[in-house]
Amino acid sequence: MPRFSKTIFLPFVVFPILIATHGFQSKNPNASWVEHILGTSWMHFLLEISLTLYIIYVSIHKMKRNSPNPLKESLEQLTEKEKENLIKEWTPEPLVPASFVQDIEMNEAHRPKVVCESKIAKYVSCNGRQYLNMSSYNFLNFVGNAQLEETAKRTIRKYGVGSCGPRGFYGTVDVHLELEEKIAKFMQCEEAILYSYGTATISSAIPAYSKRGDLIFVDDGVNFSIQQGLVVSRSNLKYFRHNDVKHLESLLEALRLQDQIALSRPRRHFLEKDDVDHPSKRRVFLVVEGLYANYGDLCPLPQLVALKKKYKFRIFLDETFSIGVIGRTGRGVTEHFDVARDDIDLYTGSLENALGSTGGFCCGSTFVIDHQRLSGLGYCFSASLPPLLAAAASTALDLVQERPELFDQLRANSEYMHKELSRLPGLSLHGLPGSPLKHLRLAVPSESRQQDADLLNRVVNHVYTNGSTLFITAKYAPAETLLPQPSIRVAVNAELTQSEMTSAVQEIASAAKEVLL
Amino acid sequence: MTMMDGQLKDGLNGVIHRPKNGFVKHRRTVSHNGQTTLSNGRLEKANGDAGSGLDSGSELLTPSCSTDSLSEIVAIDLSSKDKQSVEGYDTGSEHRDECKMEDEEFEAAASYVDVFTIGGYVTLQLFGYLRDFLRRWRIEKSLVAKEKGNEGFVPLYSSWEDFYTRNVYIRIRDCWNRPICSVPGERIKLLERSTPSFGWAFSMTGNTIECINMGSYNYLGFAECFGPCADNSIAAIDKYGVAGCSAREDVGTTAMHLELEELVARFVGCEAAVTFGMGFATNSANIPALVDRHCAVLSDSLNHCSLITGVRLSGAFVKTFKHNDMKDLEDKLKELVIAGHPRTRRPFQKILIIVEGVYSMEGSICKLPEIIALKKKYKAYLFLDEAHSIGALGPRGRGVVDFFGLNPRDVDIMMGTFTKSFGSAGGYIAGSRELITFLKHTSGGMIYSAAMPSAVAQQILTSMRIIMGEDGTGEGMRRIRQLAENTRYFRAELKKRGFIIYGHKDSPVVPLLLFYPTKIATFGRFMLQRGIAVVVVGFPATPVKLGRARFCLSAAHTKEMLDRVIQATDEVGDILNIKYSRKHGPNAVVKSTRRQKEGLDEVN
Known part of the structure; x- marks a missing residue:
């Protein structure tokens, strides 16, 4: 900064001198510019030369100072032979x-490898x-419909x-447009946008809005595709404990105080730019x-909306598992909690779970959604x-609206299963009674995660080899940053009969007794 | 006629052959290895006395003759080059690699075009500011969507963020997202849209427009609603249902998936393969499994967005090298090996080079032989994305590896998609058995994403078997050859008419340079008026100065269709004055004759 201020005053000193020295010999005011230059005094000429030299010196000096790349310099000092040796010496790790x-x-020796026929x-x-089948997300029994x-x-x-x-280049078929319209109508939103894969939906939607410098508050129980979206967005992340509104509020409050300080700080310089x-x-x-994929419980939406209004943030709600599952007519958690549709800025959903097709969608107001199209x-x-697949999803949406009793069945089945599964020996049940997605975790987890997972795999395998029900343990990628405890994931189907459920519970209960006790 | 130049040149070289249907004969002869080579089935039937006028084995006529012959200046030394590039088609030729690379062309337009293109964007920008000003003061009615609720929030988008969308893209939006209502085969039915608000909103008029489809990636013509592919897919729905509602690693794997993976591995020549339900996710979910923040990635500067997303997810150190520039790649590779991580100063654990087979916006083919040599020299790993090349390149349709006649085992990770040549959806990764087992256990695409739907998988199975000739007919080979012929013919014809065409002469992606932002839209509209659906792209999908139209060829296109497209392009080219080429076509000819005249004058 001091160096900068000195150079900035230099012209103010030098220019008057230049002007003063300039007029010595140029007496003829009508001279052309060539004569003007030729006619300048030697003193002026000398000053100009020295000024030019000074500018060149400063700029070179600065350039040197501005590119301190010791790495590059040290590389340049290496001889060719040394370089060759370095290349020869380097042995990469194997790709796998x-x-x-x-x-x-070895770890998954007991996890059943299912190949369906x-x-x-x-x-x-x-x-x-x-x-x-108690493992696939076929909640409304649309597979095989x-x-x-x-x-x-x-x-x-x-x-x-x-x-x-792609959609831009002659990949927009009229069934896509129809389905988008149908989804928007079903979700009571202005507009919907269709993705070709469920997991790619939210991981593309988050980075479309949130950029470097933005701030995202995240529940620390979110699923893998949200985690990926967060990484791609390169925003700053703040995690709050799973479904802990108090914790979120304390984080928001801390942020508000920080912001107040930042906003009250005056700008030091009018050219100074705010940081991103x-x-x-x-x-x-x-x-x-x-509906949390890894926990089987719902987010406390009304409280979150209240916080939204207080602290001014936008809410992205991932309804991958709750669309077609939660709510009186399957319209997700907003319906369940009776929250106004417009209070949520962006919904993402999947066609892969309850709707029995493939793909995903986002919906919300036109203002928000249209941005994603580019x-x-x-x-x-x-x-x-x-x-x-778009047409199948479209039919599934029709079916959902034609048969609202499916949701009552699903809820009844989920509640029944909840009641039964919570009595299993050695296992504790996670998830809400009304949610068809449940996680059975070890009641007394050991120190080693690996050992726990192995125990649960043995339970599942016991049912797989001896019984006639298909349970599966939840599997997580090594890249998962928010790893939940190992669990057996149970997905309830709306069209399960009482006897089927009873036999399924009996089988897993006997397996748990066998393996865990 | 259209092939006049080619025939003239051939005449000069002492080979006179005049095919009746306008295609240059794709005759096959005895190569160095003594392998007998085949000739194109369909054309052979058209005129049966194909080889009668020729010495067998001494002269080679392929579509390539006609391509190169277009520039008269280089016509004299062409015969030797032609022979080489033909030999390239036979497996095991030695000189293949270097001569294949010479077939790539990126002609620059005159510098005034650059200046005026930028001038065009500046003008659009100025008008954008003007209209933003008018909208702000309510002189012009603003149709921009506004956020409801959320008062006092930080705006969701800053106004410069969608300045370009609001002021430029909206006005020419009708050139993209055109809805279709038919199978995207060689012909396509578009739904006619009307936009009284100049791009702000569209409504369907209820009419349909039938077009020749030069926009879809239907390289081998497998986008069909009848025939074995569609029949088998329908049967697959009967057997396995529409979808599975489960991830592959849970209970979503069906016997069909395993069958498909086995077939894909055999097709690309690797030990094993794994498939995913979406091509984009194949890249974005698997690259993070392969590299982490201790690794470096060398990525071609024109790599697809999915690759970039994958690398970004992995957290690896990234360096981009200039598109297809092997010198730059080697320099950067050397630096990475020698210097290690620039921040932590530790040597990298792995270095992964990521390239694509055919670049979808340039039409160029990656220099795979050189890349493999470099990769071996510096012990890096190679990730090859064959999204546009699998099925579409190579004498057996097995992608760029087949095209260069290389060993697929030299490529560590072979990735490709099924969307294009196979007329389906999804992607695969093929490689060593350990790699595939590793990916099955670590990739997010296997653990969390829904498995590939049965009909989609079956479409790939059927089309791939046809390509491999396992259906017992020569249909697959016919399609591959037809595509190769269509490609060379189409490229040659457009070049001859003086358009700047980018890329390799064997690449089925044909970018035609338009430069000006205004011409991008006009070209799209004029071609639609003439019943041809093309893709036009401009900034930001391409560099600012290089707006272009893109034709994607298909084996399903007949010669009549291509001729219609060429004729229409020619017409539009004259109207829009986009024949910028100074190497080929009318402008080049004028120059050379002028030069000749000048030369003659000097002599006189």
Whole structure:
């Protein structure tokens, strides 16, 4: 800074001298500019030369000072031979960690490797045997639904299988537009946008809005695709404890105080720019799941909306598991809690779970959603959803609206299963009674996560080999940053009968007794 | 006629062959290895006396002859070059690699074009400011969507963020997102839209426009609603349902998935393969599993967004090298190995080079032989994204590795998508058995994402078997050859008419340079008026100065269709004055004759 202030005054000193010395010999006011230059005094000439030299000196000096790259310099000092040796010496690690595959195969020795030979519906046949499926997210029993299949087949006859292009380049089929409209209507939003893959939806939506310098508050129980979206966005993250509104509020309050200080600080210089994370420029978001995939419970939406109004942040609600599941007519947690639709800025949902198709969607106001049509990476740069799947999802949405009793059945089944599963020996049940997604965790976890997972795998495997029900343990990627405790994940189907549920519970109860006690 | 130049040149070289249907004969002859080579099935039938006028084995006529012959200046020394590039088609030729690279072209336009293009953008920008000003003072009615509620919040987008969208893109928005209502095959039905508000909102008029489809990535023409692919897919729905509602590592794996993976591995020539339900996610979910923050990634500057997302997710140290510039790649590779991580100063654990087979906006083919040599020299790993090349390149349709006749085992990670050549959806990764087992246990795409739906998987199975000839017909080979021929013919014809065409002569992606932002939109609209659906792209998808139109060729295009497209492009090219090429076409000819005249004058 002092160096800068000195140089800035230099012209004020030098220019008057230049002007003063200039006029010595140029007596003729009508001279052309060439004569003018030729006619200047030697003193003026000398000053100008020295000034030029000074500027060159300063700029070179500064350039040197501005690029202190000792790394590059030290590299330049190496001789060719040394470089060659360094290259020869460097041995990379193998592409795949050598012992990893063995390790994981040992760890998962007891996890059943399921290869299905039929539709993955309520009943599934694998290994030549018929199993009652308690593991796939087929909540409304739409897999194997004749109407869905009929639509899909009809669509193949009209549009073929693939769409052969991204949405921008002739990949927008009229069924996509229809489905988007239908979703928007179902979700009571202005607009919806369709993605071709469920997990790519939220991980593309978050970085479309939240950029470097922005701030995101995240529940620390969110699923993997949200975690990926957060990483891609490169925003600042603040995690609050799972479903702990108090903790979130304390974080928000701390932020508010910080912001007050930052905002009250006057700018030192009129040219000084605010940082990207200055409170006047930084956007704040809250990312939560409707129904948590890893915990089976709902987010406390009314309290979060109240906080939203107080602290001014936008809410992104991931309803991957709650659309078509939670709420009186399956419209998700906003319906369940009776929260106004507009209070949530962005909903993301999936067509892969309850709706029995593939793909994902975002919906909200046109102002919010339209932005994704050019900035949603998974939307712009990916081939569009195959028309047959879009058409199937469209039919599924119709079915959901035609048969609201499905949700009552689902809730009743979930509650029944909750009651039964909570009595299992050695296992504790996580999740809400009304949620069809439940996690069975060890009642007394040991020190070692690996050992716990192995125990649960043994329970599941015991049912798989001896019983006729298919349970599975939840699996997590090594890249998962918010690793939950190992669990057996139970997914309830709306069309399970009482006897089926009883036998399933009996089988897992006897397996748990066998393995854990 | 259209092939006039080619025939003239051939005449000069002493080979006279005049195909009746306008295509230059793709004759095959005896190569160095003594392998007998085949000729194109379909054309052979058209004129049966194909080889009668030729010495077998001595002269080679391929579509390449016609391509190169277009520039008269280089016509004299072409015959030797032609032979080499033909040999490139036979497996095991030695000189193949270097001569293939010479077929790539990125002609620059005259410098005044650059200046005026930037001038165009500046003008648009100025008008944007003017209209923003008018909207602000309510002189012009603002149609920009406004946020409801959320008063007092920090704005969701800063106003410069969508300045370009609001003031430029909206006005030419009708060139993109055109809805279709048919199978995206060689012809396509578009839904006609009307926009009384000049791009702010669209409404369907209820009419449909039938077009020739030059926009979809239907390289081998497998986007069909009848025939074996569609039939089998329908049967697959009967067997496995529409979808599975479960991830592969949970209970989503069906016997069909395993069958598909086995077939894909065999197709690309690797030990094993794994498939995912979305091409984008194949990259974005697997790169993070392979590299972490202790690793470095060398990425081509024109890599697809999915690769960039994947690398960003992995947290690895990234360096981009200039597109297809091997010198730059080697320099950076050397620096990474020698210097290690610039922040932590530790040597990298792994270095991964990420390239694509065919670059979808440039039409260029990666210099795989050189990249493999470099990778071996510096012990780096290679990730090859064959999204646009699998099925579409190479004598057997097995992508860029097949095109160069290389060993697929030299590429550590072979990635590709099923969206394009196979007319389906999803992607695969192929490689060593350990790699695939590793990915199955670590990739987010296997553990969390829904498995590939049955109909989609079946479409790939059927189309891939056809390409491999396992259906017992020569249909797959016919399609591969037809695509190769269409590509060379189309590229040559456009070049001959003086357009600047980017990329490799064998790449089915044909970018035609338009430069000006205004011409991008006009070209799209004029072509639609002539019943041709093309893709036009400008900034920010391309560099500012290089707006372009892109044609994607398909084996399903017939010669009549291509001729119609060429004729329409020619017409529009004259109207818009976009024949910028100074190497080929009318402008080049004028120059050379002028030079000749001048030369003659000097002599006189």
